[in-house]
Amino acid sequence: xxxxxxxxxxxxxxxxxxxxxxxxxxxxxxxxxxxxxxxxxxxxxxxxxxxxxxxxxxxxxxxxxxxxxxxxxxxxxxxxxxxxxxxxxxxxxxxxxxxxxxxxxxxxxxxxxxxxxxxxxxxxxxxxxxxxxxxxxxxxxxxxxxxxxxxxxxxxxxxxxxxxxxxxxxxxxxxxxxxxxxxxxxxxxxxxxxxxxxxxxxxxxxxxxxxxxxxxxxxxxxxxxxxxxxxxxxxxxxxxxxxxxxxxxxxxxxxxxxxxxxxxxxxxxxxxxxxxxxxxxxxxxxxxxxxxxxxxxxxxxxxxxxxxxxxxxxxxxxxxxxxxxxxxxxxxxxxxxxxxxxxxxxxxxxxxxxxxxxxxxxxxxxxxxxxxxxxxxxxxxxxxxxxxxxxxxxxxxxxxxxxxxxxxxxxxxxxxxxxxxxxxxxxxxxxxxxxxxxxxxxxxxxxxxxxxxxxxxxxxxxxxxxxxxxxxxxxxxxxxxxxxxxxxxx
Ligand code: SAH
Ligand code: F3S
Numbered sequence: 001x002x003x004x005x006x007x008x009x010x011x012x013x014x015x016x017x018x019x020x021x022x023x024x025x026x027x028x029x030x031x032x033x034x035x036x037x038x039x040x041x042x043x044x045x046x047x048x049x050x051x052x053x054x055x056x057x058x059x060x061x062x063x064x065x066x067x068x069x070x071x072x073x074x075x076x077x078x079x080x081x082x083x084x085x086x087x088x089x090x091x092x093x094x095x096x097x098x099x100x101x102x103x104x105x106x107x108x109x110x111x112x113x114x115x116x117x118x119x120x121x122x123x124x125x126x127x128x129x130x131x132x133x134x135x136x137x138x139x140x141x142x143x144x145x146x147x148x149x150x151x152x153x154x155x156x157x158x159x160x161x162x163x164x165x166x167x168x169x170x171x172x173x174x175x176x177x178x179x180x181x182x183x184x185x186x187x188x189x190x191x192x193x194x195x196x197x198x199x200x201x202x203x204x205x206x207x208x209x210x211x212x213x214x215x216x217x218x219x220x221x222x223x224x225x226x227x228x229x230x231x232x233x234x235x236x237x238x239x240x241x242x243x244x245x246x247x248x249x250x251x252x253x254x255x256x257x258x259x260x261x262x263x264x265x266x267x268x269x270x271x272x273x274x275x276x277x278x279x280x281x282x283x284x285x286x287x288x289x290x291x292x293x294x295x296x297x298x299x300x301x302x303x304x305x306x307x308x309x310x311x312x313x314x315x316x317x318x319x320x321x322x323x324x325x326x327x328x329x330x331x332x333x334x335x336x337x338x339x340x341x342x343x344x345x346x347x348x349x350x351x352x353x354x355x356x357x358x359x360x361x362x363x364x365x366x367x368x369x370x371x372x373x374x375x376x377x378x379x380x381x382x383x384x385x386x387x388x389x390x391x392x393x394x395x396x397x398x399x400x401x402x403x404x405x406x407x408x409x410x411x412x413x414x415x416x417x418x419x420x421x422x423x424x425x426x427x428x429x430x431x432x433x434x435x436x437x438x439x440x441x442x443x444x445x446x447x448x449x450x451x452x453x454x455x456x457x458x459x460x461x462x463x464x465x466x467x468x469x470x471x472x473x474x475x476x477x478x479x480x481x482x483x484x485x486x487x488x489x490x
Contacts, residue, residue: 029068030059030068036080037074041074043225045072045106046176047160047165047178048133049165049168054137055140068101069104075191076192076390077390088103106128110127110128110132111195112391118150126143126148127150127151130195154196154197156239171469172218173221175221180199182196184199185227189387189393191390191393194393199228200239220470223283230292231267232265233264235263254268268296286312288311293338299345309456314383316354326359351377355415356385378425387408423482428480430477436454439451440469442464449464450463454485459483460477461487463488463489474489
């Protein structure tokens, strides 16, 4: 093995130049990528695969044959961190058998745990944060040259707009498109603003080009991703951080005189344009923030049949006192008004939420307010978590994590039990109705059945007949489980 970093780099550069004429001579190295956490992380892994494919890497599903293993990590809760650490221990054993294997951590754990992973525990060779993926080929070269390699710099501009993601583990029908990165909201419990940096929006032309390209390849559903899609804003000159904040507020809320408003692309404008690509391309999005969601977004959803009637609107708590401590920027009443607007403008729209149990100082009364709000909202489904204190967040600095573990657990269970009931009511309501489904592929339980989702994002299964993934079918719902609708194609 060559241990002089520069020499390795020079030889590779030369190799690349030569390979322009003989693409098949590329040395195909194998990359194994494992992603944890949110959809944004999965989407980022597709960007990583794309960047490294330019460097001669093919992805593999078998880590035993990998030359490089990357874990794209999540830091949102402590248990997510524990899982990743256990996985790294597995790979450390593998490295004993294959000393040339390179193991790296990417994503949200990078910044906080870089010293620990690289130096103290010697678990990994590479640590790269979410804005450093273009640097991965260099980092790999550094390791091949015998060094450890770190880049956890966060950027105010990087959106990977020009990178065409390699679709990993895809069904060929649904794909994610990142439309922005980072988050500026600073919810007091949340680590994301620290791990993923400042919010920035991606050029709408590149988003539209990616969506058109997916449609041409046979994809029929795109999910537009951002931590807070309602604060997406683009103008000819670039990012909103370069503008007067009052102007940004007016632009986001479509309050500028027509000629001036036209200079901006808001999330509503963006969806309006993506929806026009083709009536057979379904559009979904995640995540909406109750403090920023405008009626303009709801009206665009109402205008286009191909924008799915489903909104994920994380509430976190039903108590205004807790919401204030969480720095969510809305009260229970504001949230209720948002749902009323959804019900008014989009009757029958599917609704889901995120809930945290046992945030600092949460009382039994606060918890009951959450349960009552859930009942009132009648969520189709929820993502439910116990509060997990994260180092460096405002909550960690200012408040005591004082709800005992068993109380958090019991409250979470009550939330989960209630959600089961609410979901069952929702699915039962669909029995006897006919719903439009985009067919995604075989159902998980039976090869004789196909599976897809209705506009409200509920899974629908039905006998496969001659139907193919990517087609739209109308399914008459005969029966249901808590979370799934079962029927026949009409
Ligand atoms: N805006 C983001 C939220 C990311 S985090 C999005 O696009 O979904 C996803 C969810 O994890 C949050 O809505 C919250 O309910 C939960 N969460 C975040 N930090 C948490 C913490 N410290 N403890 C428990 N749950 C947390
Ligand atoms: Fe986290 Fe709040 Fe942003 S939950 S990702 S800080 S909207």
